[in-house]
Amino acid sequence: MENSILSLLQLCDSNFPTGAFSHSYGLESYIQENKVHNQETFSEWLRVYLNEQLIFSDGLACHLVYQALEEESLQKVWKLDRLLTVQNLPRETREGTQRIGERMLNLVESLYDAPILSIYRKRIGAKQSFGHPAIVFTMIAQYLKVSKAETTLFYLYSVVSSLVQNAVRAIPLGQTAGQKIIHQIQGDLAKATTTIGQLDEEDFGIVSPGLELSQMMHERINIRIFMS
């Protein structure tokens, strides 16, 4: 399938309506405390979020789900769906991610008839699974025969680019500053993908305390533009 990369790019577009634009994953807590207030401080937050949380959760999940799909071991996929959800201790980010997962699933189901999608949707409907965007994304990528490493890399890119768009609105930053950040972080995304390839299940769900705490604290922020 020569256009498989193009197909996956559609899911990475920050206009792809999954609702990711409503979630800051704790960034808004730092913005309100004025700890993140410009291009430099946002880039610092973004790198920490990528390297100290995202690679051990969503990133590692892409890698492991891809493997499980190749082995046709669906039980492993459902296990990772649960792990991804229960390792996410802050309620807002956990529930927000679930909603994004469900919306993404409904969207891609209207674009592709990969049987795995309806199996996943039925499980979510029956409350046997929770729903997670990293899993939906990997299901589509594997269906499109995109490689495992590219799947992980593209997923990380999609998360980062929508976070940058959110930061541009919330901090605010100029559009050019936003594009510079996306440009500068590309090397980090490639490095993160390599790191993820070397992790194993033992590393799953590691989070640094500050990031997680800011996600919990977001629950009590009075004036907010994001749901997490």
Add this chain to the structure above:
Amino acid sequence: MGDWTGALNLEVEDRKGKTVAKKVYFQGALKVMRPIYHDESGQACYYLLNPGGGYLDGDRYQMKISLAEKAKLTLTTQSATKVYKTPNNFAYQEAEISLQPGSYLEYLPDPLIAYQNAKYKQKNVIRMDKTATFLYSDIVTPGWSPDGERFSYQAVQLLNEIYVDNELVVYDHIRLNPATQNMKGLGFMEGFSHLGSMIVVGKQTNSSLLDQLYLAIDMNSDEYRLGLSLLSVPGLTIRVLANSTQVIEKLFSEFHRMVSQKWFNTEPSFLRKY
């Protein structure tokens, strides 16, 4: 894997309203003292002891704790767990906890002190019935180091897995890695040195409990940074960053008191140790 530096197996049950030991077995550098009954509730309190005085290179500790139906137990340590330098292999501790219907466990160890060049891993696996209640806290503190560096330990990794009716419901995985991370930076310890975590799982949990806990604390304090959140099952989790054990202990004992009062209409006992 059977080669433990210290191992403990403790099974307790309820006999006519009093929680008593059904089986107590320990070997090596891990012990429990005779149970203490702090009040008339029948709830037993066991103090764990590490006769070796600290965890050293490659030490491995194992605990198996089991509460039969309606048993009520407080499990704590006699003093802080000290992890000294581990030049070759990390020190390791695992706990397997089983909570039968209606049982209640408070597992409240003293702080973990990680000294210079210490590497430590801890894994707690809790399997509980949905009618059981589990209350847990831990505190990680940096030990004194000759050059005054606050984070002189190499790595501390803490994993809590909680299963309710055989379904994984909490996977709490923290790793502090001063050897490779900028602990003072944004997103890590946010300028603090001590990390406290508390987990409560119990069917009585609801959002009004969360509101009450929030009301009891000053979210604008400079002494600590605190977050709390509801789990995906009835229960909640709390994280605190602070610069002293006392600040975290004070917050946790207040939360503990509120939970005990609301759920069991009791006051927690003062775990006098010194």
